[in-house]
Amino acid sequence: MSRVNIIRKQMSGIKKICLFVLLMLSLSVFFLPVINADESSIEDEWLNDPHNHPDDIRVIYIKAYQFGFDPEIIEVNKGDRVIFRIISEDVTHGFFIDGYTPSPVDQKIVIEPGKIIEIGPITFDKPGKFKIRCSVTCGPLHPFMVGDIKVNPNFTYYSYLVGTLFVGMLTLVYVRRGPENKMLGISLEKEIDLLRVRGIGPILKRILQWRGFHFAVLWPSLLIFAVVIVAGFVGNPVGNKNFSIAVVWILWFALVEFMILLAGRTWCTVCPLPAIGEWIARRRLCGVHNVRKWFALKLKWPKRLNNMWLGALLFLTMSLIIPWLVTRPVVSGLLFVVLIAVGTILYITHPPRNFCRSVCPAGAYIGHDSNASIYSVRARDKSICDKHKAKECIRGSPEGYGCPWKLYPGGHDENTYCGQCYECLKSCPLDNMTVKIRMIGKDLAHMAAKAKNKFDEAWMGFIRFTLGVFYILVFFGPYSWIRDWGNMGVNFGANLASIGLLTPGVEGVVNWFKWAIMVAGVALVAYPAVFYTFSWFSKKVAKTDQPTKHIFLAFSYALIPYIVFIWAAFAVAILLVFWAYPITAFSDPFGWGWNLLGFKFKWDPFIPQSLPYVLASLSIIGMALAINSTYNIARKMLGGHDKAFRATSVMALLHILVAIAFVWVVAG
Amino acid sequence: MIYMNRGIFWEIVALVLTIAVIGTVSLPLLDNYVMPEKREPNTILIRAYIQESGGFDPGVIRVKKGETVKLVVEGMDVVHGFKSEALGIDLGPIEPGEKKVVEFTPKEEGVYMFECTVVCSPIHHYMRGIIIVEGE
Numbered sequence A: 001m002s003r004v005n006i007i008r009k010q011m012s013g014i015k016k017i018c019l020f021v022l023l024m025l026s027l028s029v030f031f032l033p034v035i036n037a038d039e040s041s042i043e044d045e046w047l048n049d050p051h052n053h054p055d056d057i058r059v060i061y062i063k064a065y066q067f068g069f070d071p072e073i074i075e076v077n078k079g080d081r082v083i084f085r086i087i088s089e090d091v092t093h094g095f096f097i098d099g100y101t102p103s104p105v106d107q108k109i110v111i112e113p114g115k116i117i118e119i120g121p122i123t124f125d126k127p128g129k130f131k132i133r134c135s136v137t138c139g140p141l142h143p144f145m146v147g148d149i150k151v152n153p154n155f156t157y158y159s160y161l162v163g164t165l166f167v168g169m170l171t172l173v174y175v176r177r178g179p180e181n182k183m184l185g186i187s188l189e190k191e192i193d194l195l196r197v198r199g200i201g202p203i204l205k206r207i208l209q210w211r212g213f214h215f216a217v218l219w220p221s222l223l224i225f226a227v228v229i230v231a232g233f234v235g236n237p238v239g240n241k242n243f244s245i246a247v248v249w250i251l252w253f254a255l256v257e258f259m260i261l262l263a264g265r266t267w268c269t270v271c272p273l274p275a276i277g278e279w280i281a282r283r284r285l286c287g288v289h290n291v292r293k294w295f296a297l298k299l300k301w302p303k304r305l306n307n308m309w310l311g312a313l314l315f316l317t318m319s320l321i322i323p324w325l326v327t328r329p330v331v332s333g334l335l336f337v338v339l340i341a342v343g344t345i346l347y348i349t350h351p352p353r354n355f356c357r358s359v360c361p362a363g364a365y366i367g368h369d370s371n372a373s374i375y376s377v378r379a380r381d382k383s384i385c386d387k388h389k390a391k392e393c394i395r396g397s398p399e400g401y402g403c404p405w406k407l408y409p410g411g412h413d414e415n416t417y418c419g420q421c422y423e424c425l426k427s428c429p430l431d432n433m434t435v436k437i438r439m440i441g442k443d444l445a446h447m448a449a450k451a452k453n454k455f456d457e458a459w460m461g462f463i464r465f466t467l468g469v470f471y472i473l474v475f476f477g478p479y480s481w482i483r484d485w486g487n488m489g490v491n492f493g494a495n496l497a498s499i500g501l502l503t504p505g506v507e508g509v510v511n512w513f514k515w516a517i518m519v520a521g522v523a524l525v526a527y528p529a530v531f532y533t534f535s536w537f538s539k540k541v542a543k544t545d546q547p548t549k550h551i552f553l554a555f556s557y558a559l560i561p562y563i564v565f566i567w568a569a570f571a572v573a574i575l576l577v578f579w580a581y582p583i584t585a586f587s588d589p590f591g592w593g594w595n596l597l598g599f600k601f602k603w604d605p606f607i608p609q610s611l612p613y614v615l616a617s618l619s620i621i622g623m624a625l626a627i628n629s630t631y632n633i634a635r636k637m638l639g640g641h642d643k644a645f646r647a648t649s650v651m652a653l654l655h656i657l658v659a660i661a662f663v664w665v666v667a668g
Numbered sequence B: 001m002i003y004m005n006r007g008i009f010w011e012i013v014a015l016v017l018t019i020a021v022i023g024t025v026s027l028p029l030l031d032n033y034v035m036p037e038k039r040e041p042n043t044i045l046i047r048a049y050i051q052e053s054g055g056f057d058p059g060v061i062r063v064k065k066g067e068t069v070k071l072v073v074e075g076m077d078v079v080h081g082f083k084s085e086a087l088g089i090d091l092g093p094i095e096p097g098e099k100k101v102v103e104f105t106p107k108e109e110g111v112y113m114f115e116c117t118v119v120c121s122p123i124h125h126y127m128r129g130i131i132i133v134e135g136e
């Protein structure tokens, strides 16, 4: 009996081994590559065009690769009839020319590796600069896989160059007439008290004074950022299909840029990053709780950190990894986890909003830029505040907290550190706080006059300004090598499970250092140096004895409206080209093929051929505002119109030169 | 009657809403309900990622001899292909976001290989999977 059993056991052992061998054999197929022989000869075939094209047809040979086109820039003449012969060097790509090929939704041109695709003949009858874009998702940087095609003579470019000069001169002629306290013809003294506007004023006031307001607007963004983190960790490794990338770096980013202009720091009103810490510390989600009973350590914020430096440098650091940040879901997910964690902890150790004032990279640039906003939270009548001794807006009342941003709301006259939490609207017993709409740039002159040692704000300006121009070149320019440097040559997207794919090679790291030196060098050194030189010249030309340092710092505030318009231009470009991604992401947050809301959109750029002109126009508006702001600042600092005008004319030269460079990047 | 301060009432509402946010971590679980292919009988959803990110998911598929099954291959990241010579299936290129469907009835038991036919990554040649046809 027992013998039989043993044999049976052995038999089953043999069977197991057999099965195991079989399994290994079948698994081994995974390790044997299948290589098709015909893939190598494609290059020769590609260049030996077998067709006999008619004489009037030009054949242009293009090689698509991750993530660009070779040649990067193609020039044709107006009226040329062109056939494109395209191959792919690596994976499957697509092909789309702004304004010339049909919408990718109707007809998608696919370039499979190993095949030669012929497109055309296309007759180039509209002059200008157009983008060649990849229309098939081919990897993490696919959205920025672009090349240029110039249809000469590029009249629109030349007319925009002339237009830039003309508007620059016109602005100078305008300030020559000595407009006092005006911005491009509009008085800076005129303000609209939004909460007293008939109709919407009282309604808005009730909403803003409602204690539940902050929570009500914050909660949706908390929910959205929770999804951002989950999607960033487990969703599709390809960025444009992942909620974390599509919603944050397309929708959120663009909305914040427009908000800065139209609604100041409204993002900070709804920001979920420090909210959890704030709720824990206050032990309230909506209501007001006595500060003495807070759950917080209430340590003192170090004085040396009580400025914008940390936030500005963190913003620059983020910019150094921007090609990863905006294309790799896991990097975005991690960033927001870290920001929420730090924001929460710092609120409990160092309440109230020291994190927002000095650490948050978004807070730094939003705060800085919002000084060009038409929106502001201000006292109606400062003299009432002066006389009112109780100062509930600082000390708090049962209706509202004292300003969590450590400001004296009744007296403040700049947007930088006002997070628009509207606590002062609630706490002020005299109903003296309100929202004021004013012309762009109202506060710049007096801010600049005070800026004796505010290098932090000046450098935040330089960083923002240079990056705004630079990013257009990096993300929408033809030079794929710049993107590749910043991308460390990594061709993979990643979520948490595949984060190891982001390990760069040695060459990638070396290239990244080149990129980092280039970005940081331009933003921190080169442009500030140029700006300083111009400031020095304007001091000489104005014949003033103000120190150059002071002039230099003060004039840097004139960049703020310029920055806002350059970044708005970038945001417009992102939205027009990629609008489909964020909308679809709400229906399919993880990029798994869901259709929760019943809609999905395919990538289909919205009139992308208009982008050069829209972008150039926005930069020209920014330039005009910058020139006029310089004048307003100079007038306040140097006293007298004459000196101010002479100083302005020197700085105007720099602002015009940059606008010309920008026009060249987008249209030339 | 319990008297409740209106302030406390709203705090509790807000607290419940805030805690509800944690529920988003379970969103990925919805996959089994949201994707029709995961609910329908005799339907198998295969997601195609580049091999570096896991390749075909799932890569090992079990079907029953004689039973008709529907394979739905979904492109996830870049363009892939799906081909099984032994089973006579070739779906051609599948774009990201696109789904291609094939129905077949396996006649013989055995292990059949399928592979990606479009160069999709440096190790594309390893992107493949197996279909195991089992007897009743």
Ligand code: SF4
Pocket: A267, A268, A269, A271, A272, A273, A274, A343, A355, A356, A357, A360, A361, A362, A363, A364, A366, A419
């Ligand atoms: S400063 Fe940063 S963390 Fe604070 S509210 Fe603004 S964006 Fe949010």
Ligand SMILES: [Cu+2]
Pocket: A065, A066, A067, A092, A093, A094, A134, A135, A136, A137, A138, A139, A142, A145
């Ligand atoms: Cu591509």
Ligand SMILES: [Cu+2]
Pocket: B049, B050, B051, B079, B080, B081, B116, B117, B118, B119, B120, B121, B124, B127
């Ligand atoms: Cu593949």
